[in-house]
Amino acid sequence: MIWETVRLAIQAIFRNTMRSILTVLGIVIGVAAVIAMVTVGQGSSAQVTADVEKLGTNILMLTPGGENRGPSSGGVAKAFTLKDVDAIIDQISSVDTAAPYAQTMTTAVFGAESTSTSLVGTDNRYLDAVDWSVVLGRRFLPSEESSGKSVCILGETVRQTLFGNTSPIGETIRMNALTYEVVGLLEAKGASSFGTDQDDVIGLPMKTFQRRVMGNTDVSMIFVSVRDGLSTERAQVEIEALMRERRRISDGEDDDFNVMDMKQIASMLTGITSILTGLLSAVAAVSLLVGGIGIMNIMLVSVTERTREIGIRLAIGATANQVLMQFLVEAIVLSMIGGLVGIVLGLALAAFASNLMVIPFAPDPAIVALAFLFSAAVGVVFGYFPARRAARLDPIEALRHQ
Template sequence: MGLLTVIAEALHSLGKNKVRTALSVLGIVIGIGAVIAMVAVARGAQRKVEREIAAIGDDWLAIWYTGTSRGGVHRDQTTPPNQAREDAEAIERECSGVRAASPTNRVPAQVISQYGNYRTGVMGVYPNFFDIRRWNAQVGRLFTVEDMAMQAKVACIGTTAARELFGSVNPVGQTIRVNRVAFEVIGLLDSKGVGSDGRDFDDIILFPFTSFQRLIAGNEPSGTIFAAAKPGVPLAVAKEQIRQLLRQRRRLADTEEDTFRIMDRSLMAEANAAATNTFNLLLTSIASISLLVGGVGIMNIMLVSVTERTREIGLRMAIGAHGTQILGQFLCEAIVLCVIGGLLGFGLGVGLAQVVAQSFQWETEISYWMAAVAIGFATLVGVFFGFYPAWRASRLNPIDALRFE
C-alpha cells in the first residue's frame, strides 16, 4: 500500500468512529488551546512590565531628606534652600558611579493656558534630569544649561498636562501661566504612560530649576534629588557612594542614622517583575495541568478502544496484513488525529487569547515556541498511546489478537 492509500485508509477508519475520533481530538484541542491562550496572557503581562521599566528607566535613585530621629524624638530638618542643589552637584562631581544628579522641586500648581486651566504637578529640574529619566521631546526641544543659566521662562510639558491645557492644539510655542508668570512651552515630552501603581507619568510640567525656584517655588527648600548610575555600574554601588558622601557632608557620626533616604527605583521595578512572574508561573502551571489533562484524555480514549482495535488487528492479520501495514495504518491514524487536534487547538488558543485581550483590555502575545511545545507534547502522547497498543497487538499471534478480551 502506498502512503496515500495508508492516509486514505486512516481517514476512512477515523471517519467510521466519529465519537471516538471527536473525543480524542477534543483532548488535544483543549490541552493545546489552554496552553497557547494562557501563555499568551502571561507573555502579554510580562511585555507590559518590561515596557514600563524601559519607559521609566531602572538605573536611577531618588534621595530625600528625612530629618533625624533621636531617642524617639523626631526633629524636623531645617534644610538650607540651596542644600539639594549643592548636594546634587557634589554627588555628580564626586561619586564615580554616578552619571548625573539633579535637584528637583515639585509643587502642585494651577496652570493657565489660553484654552483653560488645570491643576497639575510642576517641577523644577536640571537639564540632566531628562537624561536621568530618559525623557525626550517628541515635538520642540528640551531646555538646556543655557536656558537655566539665563533663568529662561520656558517649560517642557507632559502629554497628559498638554491634553488638558491645549486639547489637540500643538502646545509647542504656546504660553502657560503659573503664579501669573508667563512661560513659553518649548517641548512636548514623550509619553511614559501610566505606572502599575496608577500614577500618570505624563501629568507633569518641567521648568529649568533656577527659573522655577525664583518664579514659582520662591525660596522654598527643594526636596528630592534624582541621580542616575553610570552604564554598567550596579545601582547598589552608586547608592552606597551617595550615602557615604551625604553622611560625610552632614558630618554624621558613625553612631548616627542617616538623615536622608535613598530609594532605589529598581526595587520597585523588581517588585513589579516579581508580581508578574508569580502571575506567569500561576498561568503556566494551569496551562501545564490543562495539557496534562488533555494528554490523559487522549490516552484514555486511545486505551479504551484497545480491545476493539486488538480484535480488528487480529482479523486484519488473519486475512493477510503484515505488521508493517498494520503499524503504518495506526501510526497514520494517530498522526492525523494529532495534526487535526493540533491545528484546531492552535486556532482555539489564538482565539481565546484574542477574546481575553478584547474583553479585559489585557495585552496578549502568542508564543509560537510554547505552541510548538504544546503541539509536540500532545502529538507525542497521542501517537504513543495510539500506536503502542497497535504495536503490541501486531506482535501477538493472530489468534491471540482475535480472541483478545
C-alpha cells in the same frame, strides 16, 4: 511500518472527523492558552526591558528605603535633598549629571477645562538625563529653577485636554488655587510598558514644587547619568559610599536607600511579569491535562466501538503489539494534531493581543517546541491504557462482538 501505522491512524481519525475535532478540542485550547500566555508575557517583558533601556543604560536611580525594609524596621527612610544632588555631581567624577525628582497628583484647570494629572518636580537636568526634548516654547531658565518661579511645562496629553491643538505657551493654568505660567511643551512619548500615559504630566522646577506644592525640601528620587563609557557599577559603589556618609550611616548598619541601575530595574519589573506569566501558564497547563483525559475517554469508547475491527485484525495476523501500536499512534497523532492547531491558534491569539497592547510579538521557538512535545506526551500517556485494552482483547470474543 511506522509510516504505515501513522497513515492508518490518520485514516481512522478522519473516518470520524466530528468526533476527532471534539476530542482534540481540550488539547487545542490547552496548548493555545499556554502559547498565548507565554508569548504575550515574554513580549511584555521585552517591552519593559526596551522601555527601561530607552531611558539609557548609563542611568542610575536613587530611592530612599532599605533593600528589605519590612514594616517592623520603623518609619519611612528620610528623603534626599537638593544638596545631595549637588554633592553627587561635585564629588563623583564619573557622574555626568544628576537630577532631583519628586511626584504627586494634582488637578490642573484652564478656563472651563480641568484634568487630573501627575505633577512632577524636577529640573532641566532630568530632561537631559532621560533625553526628553521640549517641542514648543522652552525649558526652565536657570533663574526660574534657582528662585522657584511659578512656571511649568506640559506633557502632550495635558495640553490636549486643556488647550486642544492650540499653543499653551504663555497661558496661565491653575493648580490648588495657585497659578503657573506655561513655558514649554514636551515631546509626546506615548504609553509606557505598563500602559500608563507618560505624557499625562506637568513639570515644575524642583524648588517651586517643594515650596508651593509640598511645603518641604524633600527630593524623593535622584536620577544620575554616568559619563559615557564609564562603569555604572563603579559609580554605583561611589554613590553608595557618599550617601552613607551624608546620611550618617555607621559601619555595620544597612543602607537606608537604594542605588539601582536600569538593568536592575528592568529585571525587577520583568520579574513581576514572569511570575504572572508562570501562574497563568500553570492554569493553562491544567487544561492540557483535562484535554488528555478527554483523549483517553474517547479512545476507550473507540476501542469498544471498534472491538470487531480489532478482532478482524487479530484474526488476519496482527500481533497484540501491532494493535497496541495502532491505537497508541492514533492517540499520539490525534493529540499532536491538537498540539499543532493549538500552537497556530495560540500564536494568532498572542499576535492579536500583542498588537492590541502595543508590545512586541515575540514567539519563543523553545516554548512552541515544548508545547508540541508536551501534547505528544499527553497522547502517549493517555493513549496507552486504551491501547493496551485493545491489544488484550480475545480475538474470538472480539469477532463475536456486535
